[in-house]
Amino acid sequence: MPFYSMRKELQDHLEMYELLQEEKDTVEREPFLKALFQYEKNLSAFEIKTKLNGKMDPCDAIVNVNAGAGGTESCDWVGMLIRMYQRWAENRKFKVEMVDVLEGEEAGIKNCTFIVRGKYAYGYLRVESGVHRLVRISPFDSNKRRHTSFASIDVSAEVSDDIEVDIKESELKIDTYRSSGAGGQHVNVTDSAVRITHIPSGTIASCQSERSQYKNKATAMRILKSRIYDRLLKEREAETKKEYGEKQDIGWGSQIRSYVFAPYQLVKDHRTKANTGNVQAVMDGDIDLFIEAFLKNNGKPLTQDLGQDSEED
Numbered sequence: 237m238p239f240y241s242m243r244k245e246l247q248d249h250l251e252m253y254e255l256l257q258e259e260k261d262t263v264e265r266e267p268f269l270k271a272l273f274q275y276e277k278n279l280s281a282f283e284i285k286t287k288l289n290g291k292m293d294p295c296d297a298i299v300n301v302n303a304g305a306g307g308t309e310s311c312d313w314v315g316m317l318i319r320m321y322q323r324w325a326e327n328r329k330f331k332v333e334m335v336d337v338l339e340g341e342e343a344g345i346k347n348c349t350f351i352v353r354g355k356y357a358y359g360y361l362r363v364e365s366g367v368h369r370l371v372r373i374s375p376f377d378s379n380k381r382r383h384t385s386f387a388s389i390d391v392s393a394e395v396s397d398d399i400e401v402d403i404k405e406s407e408l409k410i411d412t413y414r415s416s417g418a419g420g421q422h423v424n425v426t427d428s429a430v431r432i433t434h435i436p437s438g439t440i441a442s443c444q445s446e447r448s449q450y451k452n453k454a455t456a457m458r459i460l461k462s463r464i465y466d467r468l469l470k471e472r473e474a475e476t477k478k479e480y481g482e483k484q485d486i487g488w489g490s491q492i493r494s495y496v497f498a499p500y501q502l503v504k505d506h507r508t509k510a511n512t513g514n515v516q517a518v519m520d521g522d523i524d525l526f527i528e529a530f531l532k533n534n535g536k537p538l539t540q541d542l543g544q545d546s547e548e549d
Contacts, residue, residue: 246275280528287531292393292469293359297352298462303340304367304386311344313370313385316519318348321361323521330354335455336429336442343376349442349459351394358393363530364523365391366492373498382498386491392466394458401461401468409433410453415444432456439463493526495519505529509537 288294301317303310325332331353338347352361367388374383395401411431429444430452441460443452495515496502503518503526504511510529512518 284528284531287534288356288359290359292395293362294356295358295393295395296354297358297361298335298349298392298394298459299352299361299364300349300390300392301345301347302388302390303344303346304388306383306385308340308342308344308376309370309374309383309385310387311340311342311346312376313368314340314345314348314387316370317368317387317389318345318350320519320521320523321350321352321364324523325352325354325357325521327521328354330357333445335445335459337444351459358391360527360531361391362393363527364389364492367490369491369494371494371496371498392462395462395465399465401465403434403461403464407435409435412449428452430456432460434460434464437464437467439467507537508533 299321301314303314306313322332333351333353334348335351336347336349337345340346367386370385370387371382372385373380377383409432411433412427413429413431414427415429428447428449429442430449431440431442432453433440439460441456441463443455443459445455446452490506492507493503493505495518496504497515501513501515502511503513503515505526508526508529510526512525514522
């Protein structure tokens with residue numbers, strides 16, 4: 237068991253510390269400090285794993301990114317967020333499977349769905365669901381004014397075949413259309429892209445990643461099933477919290493994180509207050525600071541802010 241091995245290692249460190257106190261001149265301190273630093277990292281990773289105890293946490297994650305208010309600005313912001321999550325996944329050796337992309341009218345991406353495949357992908361990325369706000373000097377504004385853009389992230393677990401979800405064929409509307417890919421070999425010459433609408437709930441799933449209409453339909457059905465199952469779980473959770481008198485935000489809700497590029501640089505999570513001034517690192521996929529802060533504190537504010545803070549609201 238990892239717990240017992242961690243406890244034994246701690247005991248070894250305590251014994252070494254006592255030896256250092258007794259024989260200060262004869263014992264090397266550097267190896268001990270390195271081992272202690274590594275133990276701290278291992279302990280933090282172990283703590284995170286204990287938080288990933290939800291039924292769906294080990295599953296792959298289906299991520300949907302939507303542009304909000306802001307037109308071209310928000311579509312560009314969606315593209316930046318997609319890259320951020322791709323880089324995060326690469327750093328963890330996870331695989332990213334693009335499923336459906338709707339490009340913006342002028343630039344960027346209006347809507348995108350992709351699947352992140354890796355152990356506990358959903359457990360980590362479920363933290364990212366919510367509205368993400370960008371503040372920057374717009375590259376599309378000739379007057380170099382500051383703009384605010386919004387994008388929403390929705391994450392659901394890809395359910396396995398052994399989980400039953402009641403979906404009747406008569407409740408589905410299935411449309412086929414031509415892929416809106418970026419050109420070249422990715423554009424389908426036939427209407428192989430598939431969009432499935434679950435009429436009772438209004439849930440929609442699309443796929444255009446394959447040339448085969450059959451494969452796209454199978455993927456879209458898998459995503460639809462996962463989204464409906466996720467919706468049912470959230471409805472049950474909302475009902476449970478309602479019984480205990482807790483408020484539950486449904487829909488877009490409030491922003492969970494702000495990314496400020498100008499007039500100063502700061503990325504701040506409004507739930508935990510975790511923050512950093514290293515905006516470039518975050519956009520390159522270094523978002524574990526925010527994920528781990530949320531998981532360790534169950535989404536509650538930290539007793540002390542992480543990183544360099546500044547008020548930007």
